């Protein structure tokens with residue numbers, strides 16, 4: 001099969017690869033849509049001959065042992081849990097030690113190959129009244145929803161989201177759809193801040209470049225502070241975020257943060273704040289994210305800001321725009337294979 005891979009590093013080429021096979025607990029998918037994720041930057045820089053793509057929607061090519069027709073448009077999580085350990089039994093698949101074993105676009109070639117396999121029992125057919133490209137964003141929406149849930153966001157809450165990339169934007173959307181009364185965001189570059197202000201689920205977005213940035217946040221902060229604070233950026237210090245939260249609130253680390261961070265225990269003590277890491281999502285989060293998207297299609301279509309053809313030059317241009325230009329006005333960019 002044809003596979004679009006990183007070759008040379010920080011560039012893309014088409015090469016021939018062996019087509020993977022359905023069988024056992026896996027079904028074979030033919031690529032249609034792939035969404036680009038911030039985590040793909042690392043693969044682009046360091047993994048030669050790797051096919052990225054872990055946020056996808058495609059067609060069933062070979063259902064193997066599963067009762068689903070060839071040609072059905074589907075989406076599926078990339079995860080590969082064992083189904084038997086204490087975490088899987090508790091519905092916390094993200095903690096399973098086998099979770100990462102066979103993950104398209106993460107641990108094995110992903111959806112920039114013409115074909116890839118996923119776990120058959122986690123495939124969700126995309127109904128006719130839902131645009132297929134929405135299937136490709138279920139994964140990042142599930143990541144954000146998982147973070148919102150760990151932040152214990154409940155109806156009536158006012159939430160502060162730090163970081164306005166796609167995961168921050170989907171955290172805002174899923175917090176609002178989970179009943180939050182108001183959602184405020186913090187970004188940096190003016191272009192992205194303006195993009196976020198336009199979303200109906202964002203009550204306002206502030207820029208840390210503004211001198212009176214703290215005052216702007218305090219002006220909208222409920223008495224006592226925000227109910228939850230989601231770090232969707234990877235802050236190097238938690239004191240400022242902690243200062244905006246109310247007693248008992250949780251700060252959630254959403255997405256993969258590898259930067260060293262510091263906090264003053266005093267900023268935590270007097271309000272009994274918690275810090276909670278959020279790893280990926282579980283199967284329930286993925287199903288619920290799918291449902292949220294299905295029921296709010298216009299809202300989520302508004303977060304897909306570009307759809308580009310699956311051509312190495314086009315993908316390269318988009319990667320440079322997203323990861324090297326320093327600032328851009330994209331939320332989710334999708335790569336589309338021809339039918």
Ligand SMILES: [Zn+2]
Pocket residue numbers: 037038039054055140
């Ligand atoms: Zn991702």
Ligand SMILES: [Zn+2]
Pocket residue numbers: 081082083084085086087088089096097098
């Ligand atoms: Zn397990």
